[in-house]
Amino acid sequence: MIRLFVPDALAAGAPVVPDSDQCRYLIAVMRLAVGSEILLFNGRDGEWRATVVEADKRRARLLVGARQRAHAASPDLTLAVALVKRARLETIIEKATELGVARIQLLITRRTNADHTNVARLQAIATEAAEQTGRLDVPVVLEPVKLARWLDSWNQEAGRLMVCDETGGPPALGALAPHAGKTLPWSILIGPEGGFDPEELDRLRAEPFVAAVSLGPRILRADTAAIAALSLWQAALGDWVTAS
Amino acid sequence: MIRLFVPDALAAGAPVVPDSDQCRYLIAVMRLAVGSEILLFNGRDGEWRATVVEADKRRARLLVGARQRAHAASPDLTLAVALVKRARLETIIEKATELGVARIQLLITRRTNADHTNVARLQAIATEAAEQTGRLDVPVVLEPVKLARWLDSWNQEAGRLMVCDETGGPPALGALAPHAGKTLPWSILIGPEGGFDPEELDRLRAEPFVAAVSLGPRILRADTAAIAALSLWQAALGDWVTAS
Numbered sequence A, B: 001m002i003r004l005f006v007p008d009a010l011a012a013g014a015p016v017v018p019d020s021d022q023c024r025y026l027i028a029v030m031r032l033a034v035g036s037e038i039l040l041f042n043g044r045d046g047e048w049r050a051t052v053v054e055a056d057k058r059r060a061r062l063l064v065g066a067r068q069r070a071h072a073a074s075p076d077l078t079l080a081v082a083l084v085k086r087a088r089l090e091t092i093i094e095k096a097t098e099l100g101v102a103r104i105q106l107l108i109t110r111r112t113n114a115d116h117t118n119v120a121r122l123q124a125i126a127t128e129a130a131e132q133t134g135r136l137d138v139p140v141v142l143e144p145v146k147l148a149r150w151l152d153s154w155n156q157e158a159g160r161l162m163v164c165d166e167t168g169g170p171p172a173l174g175a176l177a178p179h180a181g182k183t184l185p186w187s188i189l190i191g192p193e194g195g196f197d198p199e200e201l202d203r204l205r206a207e208p209f210v211a212a213v214s215l216g217p218r219i220l221r222a223d224t225a226a227i228a229a230l231s232l233w234q235a236a237l238g239d240w241v242t243a244s
Helices: A021-030 A086-098 A117-133 A147-152 A172-179 A198-206 A222-236 B020-029 B087-100 B119-133 B147-152 B173-178 B198-206 B222-236
Strands: A003-005 A037-041 A047-055 A059-069 A077-082 A102-108 A142-146 A158-165 A184-191 A210-214 B003-005 B036-041 B047-057 B062-071 B077-082 B102-110 B142-145 B162-166 B186-190 B210-213
Touching: A003 A086, A003 A117, A003 A184, A003 B119, A021 A047, A037 A059, A037 B222, A047 A158, A047 B003, A077 A086, A077 A222, A086 A117, A086 A222, A086 B020, A086 B222, A102 A117, A102 A147, A117 A142, A142 A184, A142 A198, A147 A198, A158 A172, A158 A222, A172 A210, A172 A222, A172 B222, A184 A222, A198 B062, A198 B162, A222 B087, A222 B173, B003 B119, B020 B062, B036 B062, B077 B087, B077 B119, B077 B222, B087 B102, B087 B119, B087 B222, B102 B119, B102 B147, B162 B198, B162 B222, B173 B210, B186 B222, B198 B210
Parallel strands: A003 A037, A077 A102, A077 A184, A102 A142, A158 A184, A158 A210, B003 B036, B077 B102, B077 B186, B102 B142, B162 B186, B162 B210
Antiparallel strands: A037 A047, A047 A059, B036 B047, B047 B062
């Protein structure tokens, strides 16, 4: 069944008017008619059935029915990723959403070739991926900041940071294992195509909140490394730990 | 440094003539000239330095120098994957190569929409990914066979099969952990976009060599599931277990 993220409060009997892109998708692309059912979620109230009660090309209206699932927050996991090339960055946003991150922090590092990107477009990719992957919330994509400034602002509440270090280190899974059962926030840092600069690596390794780890003996592209690291984290500390 | 896979035997002083595509790449694209050095590997003899000794647009010749790395075989890991849509299948081949599989078995399942694919093209993608990821061998891409026939031919030497079951199951990492330190061959099975048919799932779950596992509560696309499962396997049983 089609799932849509909407900003509206969701409760039985509430009317919802999707935005114009969503209306076009529902009516022109998916050919929904009055009486069709879809699912709605807003990141706060869980997942609800909703029935199409008006179906124009320009305007659709939905009426919220029964709640399907109670809200459940995603694990407090941040993917911090350097601005890699656009196609690969878009893949990373899509995959990180499927893998259940709470937020994506875009970063500028010394070897990053860009200093800005279309964050609204990346947020739209995250929203679409959240709709398709069955999540009850959408990860927030945060404007790019410089790596050094991001590290400067680290505090006790920011939890721990796993750095995927292509120059080697202890195995990622072994570094995560001692933290099983605790509910600290975590971030996972993925560098740019050219890797981190040696000074950046020195600083990262020296920070008390950092675990610099290895993802094996082969060179991984940024998108592969991001998916691998997020999967290991979910399997060791996140919501893949319990059977589903 | 550029790395090329060649079929030739590699030993100090041996001449190597790359094929015409490789010559075009080396001379026309990468602008190598006489005296330039590259790395060669053939899946048997390790990695060797080689010097360009003839550099024509149509023909290049290399002379093998010193060995850089001794040969090391990849773990005995097979990715068995249904014929999903072409772009996603190509991503899976590239990523599986980065993640160190020994072979990729293409499969036709009941809900697979295709019964053939361009295996030579997929093999070329695997070769290019192997060159870039620093592997010493290239995974073999095997012609598609029907899932039922592939399972019929299973025997003791084929080892164990991890099935990513989107209908739920025990956590993948917990299912792998008891096998740490053993050197059994493993395969990882990824189904088509529409999932496995219920009869296929029943058979898979009943086979004594199968571990049907969950990759968490969200719906993963085939490429995400493949990368996640291969990463967990490498981290739990493969060559990510030791520091690098």
